[in-house]
Amino acid sequence: MSKKIILSGIQATGKLTLGNYLGAIDNWVKMQEEYDCYYMIANLHSLTVRNNPETLRNNTLKILSMYIAAGLDPEKNTIFIQSQVKEHAELGWILDCYTYMGELSRMTQFKDKSKKHADNINAGLFTYPALMAADILLYKADLVPVGQDQMQHLEITRDIAERFNKLYGETFVIPEGYVRKSSAKIMGLQDPTSKMSKSATNLNDVVFLEDEPEVILKKFKKAVTDSDNKVKFDVENKPGVSNLMQIYSSITGKSMDEIENEFANSGYGEFKTKVAEAVVKKTEPIQKKYKELLANKEYLEKIYTKGAEKARKLASKTLEDVKERIGII
Numbered sequence: 001m002s003k004k005i006i007l008s009g010i011q012a013t014g015k016l017t018l019g020n021y022l023g024a025i026d027n028w029v030k031m032q033e034e035y036d037c038y039y040m041i042a043n044l045h046s047l048t049v050r051n052n053p054e055t056l057r058n059n060t061l062k063i064l065s066m067y068i069a070a071g072l073d074p075e076k077n078t079i080f081i082q083s084q085v086k087e088h089a090e091l092g093w094i095l096d097c098y099t100y101m102g103e104l105s106r107m108t109q110f111k112d113k114s115k116k117h118a119d120n121i122n123a124g125l126f127t128y129p130a131l132m133a134a135d136i137l138l139y140k141a142d143l144v145p146v147g148q149d150q151m152q153h154l155e156i157t158r159d160i161a162e163r164f165n166k167l168y169g170e171t172f173v174i175p176e177g178y179v180r181k182s183s184a185k186i187m188g189l190q191d192p193t194s195k196m197s198k199s200a201t202n203l204n205d206v207v208f209l210e211d212e213p214e215v216i217l218k219k220f221k222k223a224v225t226d227s228d229n230k231v232k233f234d235v236e237n238k239p240g241v242s243n244l245m246q247i248y249s250s251i252t253g254k255s256m257d258e259i260e261n262e263f264a265n266s267g268y269g270e271f272k273t274k275v276a277e278a279v280v281k282k283t284e285p286i287q288k289k290y291k292e293l294l295a296n297k298e299y300l301e302k303i304y305t306k307g308a309e310k311a312r313k314l315a316s317k318t319l320e321d322v323k324e325r326i327g328i329i
């Protein structure tokens with residue numbers, strides 16, 4: 001039996017956060033043995049907001065370095081840059097023509113981003129989900145590990161694929177969203193009721209994977225908790241403390257009960273320090289490897305070139321099939 005196919009990606013906008021790591025990349029690492037995995041850096045999606053060209057180029061390589069530093073093995077997985085496999089842009093255009101304005105208008109991410117970038121509501125921002133559908137459908141991915149915020153895009157991908165299959169016969173595999181049970185949703189340290197975001201305006205809200213140990217410690221010390229000084233998991237009434245417990249649990253593998261026992265006699269000060277120390281212990285070796293990789297442009301180029309070649313093999317087959325079915329010479 002052949003392995004199931006997984007595809008996922010992260011945009012090349014901004015620095016990776018502890019949330020990206022614990023919520024996504026760390027899970028990908030756990031899946032690399034069991035599945036045939038394709039992990040990309042979605043740099044074409046990044047164009048939907050304005051970027052400085054040099055920053056975009058650097059961010060693309062930073063994310064690639066972080067993927068590998070965090071444990072994604074380039075031998076076991078296909079790691080590539082979206083723009084290097086031209087089939088994405090081509091199928092993206094084709095799928096634009098099978099996606100309705102009405103369904104795109106309902107996307108919450110489009111609405112949110114339109115508010116945030118009111119001076120640049122471009123057509124790409126609107127058709128973003130059709131390109132994402134192309135990313136996924138080109139590889140006939142069975143599973144797409146994403147956060148809750150991307151589930152709507154996955155639903156539209158399924159709708160587009162089903163619509164196409166109905167018109168032209170079985171072409172695409174209908175992908176399933178995959179929110180792994182153990183995967184953590186990490187919230188902001190200042191606002192623990194919304195997801196930790198790399199575009200947070202309050203820098204104390206977000207821990208970046210490349211933050212220095214002192215910075216990490218400082219951010220955790222400032223984390224918002226409550227006045228009851230008890231380490232107890234209760235998302236509704238104690239979102240701040242529960243988020244810190246979630247982070248600690250993801251890193252140490254300890255259960256919430258175990259954590260409650262461990263800190264039964266400690267105040268928040270001690271608890272926060274322990275969480276920060278666990279984060280530093282986890283991120284330090286990753287950062288060391290990350291810096292080495294980022295300095296080795298030649299190695300990175302080898303990795304992404306090989307990744308793109310491998311990805312193209314599968315992507316070009318699917319695209320040829322699609323073109324044949326719709327009458328594109």
Ligand code: TRP
Binds near residue numbers: 145153
């Ligand atoms: N839209 C995703 C995000 O913002 C990134 C992405 C692009 C993606 N293409 C994808 C995720 C394909 C999963 C599959 O996080």
